[in-house]
Amino acid sequence: MTLPTVLVADDDRSIRTVLTQALGRSGYQVRTTANAATLWRWVEEGEGDLVITDVVMPDENGLDLIPRIKRLRPDLRIVVMSAQSTLMTAVKATQRGAFEYLPKPFDLKELLSVVARALATPLPAAAPAAPGDPEERLPLLGRSMAMQDIYRVIARLTTADLTVMVNGESGTGKELVARALHDYGRRRNGPFVAINMAAIPRELIESELFGHERGAFTGATNRNQGRFEQASGGTLFLDEIGDMPPEAQTRLLRVLQEGEFTTVGGRAPVKANVRIVAATHRDLRQSIRSGTFREDLFYRLNVVPIRLPPLRERSEDIPILARHFLEKVHQSGLPSKTLSEEAMQRLQAHRWPGNVRELENLMRRLAALYPQETISAEVIGVELAENSGAAEAAPASHVEQEPLAQAVERHIRQFLAASRDGMPMRDIYDRVIAEVERPLIQMTLASTKGNQIKAAAMLGLNRNTLRKKIRDLEIPVVRGIG
Missing domain, CATH: 1.10.8.60 (Helicase, Ruva Protein; domain 3)
Incomplete structure (x- = not known):
């Protein structure tokens, strides 16, 4: 039986060495090169069952090589690695035909898992090529692991019209996610229309969403298009969906179920040709329990959940x-x-x-x-x-606070829900511990103005243990005593 061959292109010798050893131990044949020209020659000669390529190489950008490889050998799967950990890198890699995108530094176990999955996954039908690259505006920024996960989810969603629910605190950039899904997706040439449910009077929401006919109500002197008609062929962003009144929720559910709606005062159905992205800062599951949000509507909107971290x-x-x-x-x-x-x-x-x-x-x-x-x-x-x-100094008695155990439980539920919905989460234990431990140590250091001796005493930790955690968690040290 012939072992699968993996072609590796990366100008970093240490990465080539690590990948050669790890892939070899996992039962693959490996060929490595430091440039794109050699990789292309191997592809032309029919070498390899899978390609792992860096983006920045001395002779050619790895992203520019992907379309040429896919035209010549559409069955050859490509995994892209890059230290340019931006949304656009993930989007371009996905839209040009890469099987997966991994930011550097990468997790070796994850890479081996991607290689195994790539070689075992049947090839989908070829998707139509995107009409040119989207404008590189970097709407979302960050190199943290949380943002890398979001970049990869957005990149995957650009090839589908799935309904998305974005959850996050105010100011985290929920509309930026919606715009990224639109700007880099299939509907990029259509309109992007946003409506904030919290900013529209309850009695006008149905008219704003679905439009109204002349004479439908007092003051309706003309026929007005609603946001669904305005967004036809594009994306409709429903911001603060948790503030939508019950009667409008019922009509929205009907639109999602039947794919059509009627204007206020109208009779003829209008086809709904929009992709919906909804967003909220609320815990909609709690709203369901309190009876203010429809459970069936939640599941219609929550097809793909994206949590934006504070x-x-x-x-x-x-x-x-x-x-x-x-x-x-x-x-x-x-x-x-x-x-x-x-x-x-x-x-x-x-x-x-x-x-x-x-x-x-x-x-x-x-x-x-x-x-x-x-x-x-x-x-x-x-x-x-x-x-x-x-605000930060306000006494705890004057601030409504979520119990720590409840907050942790909510985050764990989101991690597990994301995994169930096809977005595998890795190392959940370590990530949850880090999310609690890092801000705890960071805020304690801030309260002691960088005095590690006092911070260690407050935390009940040995001073050497605290120093090791500061180093391991890459916590910025405020200059001070200790």
Whole structure:
């Protein structure tokens, strides 16, 4: 029996060595190269059963090589690896025909699992080629593992019109996810229409969604198109779906079931030709239990759930976000600013109740109000204290808080639900522990102003143990005693 052959193209010698050893131990033949030209020659000669390729190579971009490989050998599966851990890398790899995209540094067990799955999975029917690459606007930023998971889910969903439910706190970027699904999906040439349920008076929601006929109600002097008609051929984004009143929920459910609707005051059915992306900051399962949201509608909308993590759960993304926002405001005409290392550490230690939107607004204020080119930690401290300190310092008795055990249980349910819905989650135990442990240590250090001796005493940890956890969890250390 001939062993499957894996072709590896990566200009990093250490990665080639690691993959040669790991794939060899797993029963594969391996051929490696540091450039795209050799990989292409092997493909032309009929070599290999699977390709693993880096994106940035000395002679050619690995993403540009994918369409040529797929035209010549459509049965050859391709796995893309990249240190350019952006949404666009994942989208381009998927749309050009890659079987899977893995960000660097990659998990070796996961890569071996992808290789086995790729070789065992029957090839789907060829999809029509995308009409050119989508514009690289980087609507979502971050290199954290949580964001990498979201990038890969969005990339997979660009080839299908599945209904998506985006859940996340205010300011996390739910509309950005909806726009990414539209801009890089099949309906990119159609309209993107958004409606915020919380901003529309209850009595007008049905008219806003489905339109109305002339004379349907007092003041209806003309026929008006609703958002479903306006979004025909494109995407309809239903923001804050948890605030939709019951009567509108019933009509929306009927549209999802039957694929058509009638205008308010109308009789002739209108075909609904839209992809729906819904979003909410609420726990809709709790709303179902309280009787304010229909369970059957929830399951119609929650075909593919995407949870956007709050910024405090991905503080490693704060530097890239802050620099991006500072560059953005500089391009709009405000002075160029940079952040000192200590200032960046203060940002990473903050809780960010307003999430990414709060961070963006802070960067705008810094660029507009402060004359110095380099922003110090003291300036950050003043800004954060003035704009959110009062809320963070409020006594616990005045703040409605979710019990820790309940919050952890909710996150675990989401991890397991994502796995059941075809988006495998790995290392759930380690991820849940890290989500609790990292902010606990980070906030304790912030409260002691970086004094590790005091922080260790507060946490009940040995000082050496605390230092090891700070190092392992890559927690930014605020300068101070200890």
